[in-house]
Amino acid sequence: xxxxxxxxxxxxxxxxxxxxxxxxxxxxxxxxxxxxxxxxxxxxxxxxxxxxxxxxxxxxxxxxxxxxxxxxxxxxxxxxxxxxxxxxxxxxxxxxxxxxxxxxxxxx
Amino acid sequence: xxxxxxxxxxxxxxxxxxxxxxxxxxxxxxxxxxxxxxxxxxxxxxxxxxxxxxxxxxxxxxxxxxxxxxxxxxxxxxxxxxxxxxxxxxxxxxxxxxxxxxxxxxxxxxxxx
Numbered sequence: 450x451x452x453x454x455x456x457x458x459x460x461x462x463x464x465x466x467x468x469x470x471x472x473x474x475x476x477x478x479x480x481x482x483x484x485x486x487x488x489x490x491x492x493x494x495x496x497x498x499x500x501x502x503x504x505x506x507x508x509x510x511x512x513x514x515x516x517x518x519x520x521x522x523x524x525x526x527x528x529x530x531x532x533x534x535x536x537x538x539x540x541x542x543x544x545x546x547x548x549x550x551x552x553x554x555x556x557x
Numbered sequence: 558x559x560x561x562x563x564x565x566x567x568x569x570x571x572x573x574x575x576x577x578x579x580x581x582x583x584x585x586x587x588x589x590x591x592x593x594x595x596x597x598x599x600x601x602x603x604x605x606x607x608x609x610x611x612x613x614x615x616x617x618x619x620x621x622x623x624x625x626x627x628x629x630x631x632x633x634x635x636x637x638x639x640x641x642x643x644x645x646x647x648x649x650x651x652x653x654x655x656x657x658x659x660x661x662x663x664x665x666x667x668x669x670x
């Protein structure tokens with residue numbers, strides 16, 4: 450069992466839809482990262498959060514440390530949001546627990 | 558602002574050959590990491606470094622070596638390439654370890670035939 454589980458694994462949405470990707474973890478972590486991997490392969494850090502909510506443009510990330518759960522929301526989705534979204538939690542050994550990613554396709 | 562630069566972007570190796578994947582960052586970050594990503598799998602840590610002269614093994618270090626002679630550079634060496642090393646390799650850096658924002662390179666797609 451992965452320490453970090455993401456759902457869904459694959460998601461197809463129509464342009465304009467509100468999208469939610471979930472991340473649950475079974476280990477104690479102090480913060481959680483959301484990463485975006487573009488179809489070309491590059492990885493970009495979207496958020497790092499340890500409590501509450503963060504917003505950047507149309508992306509919103511929330512976390513509940515006690516419930517060991519985080520969500521990534523995309524409002525008014527657009528085809529350029531099509532990517533793999535990865536959540537990752539740091540352990541105490543300078544390593545990440547990575548989720549296997551959610552592949553999002555937004556159809557025009 | 559270059560960030561994290563990896564070279565090459567693509568490479569095909571024959572079984573038994575060796576090669577070095579280069580990684581350079583210009584952000585003066587102390588922490589650097591090498592990951593591999595197999596199809597349908599999450600990123601797995603190969604090696605990491607917390608500063609020049611210091612390296613440590615990650616989850617999947619067998620078949621690889623690293624060095625960190627400068628803050629900027631963190632090359633990954635593959636000795637005696639094997640088909641199991643076919644993967645996409647990512648280098649990353651951060652200022653304060655995994656509790657701070659990570660910056661990734663564009664990746665190196667390696668095929669061993």
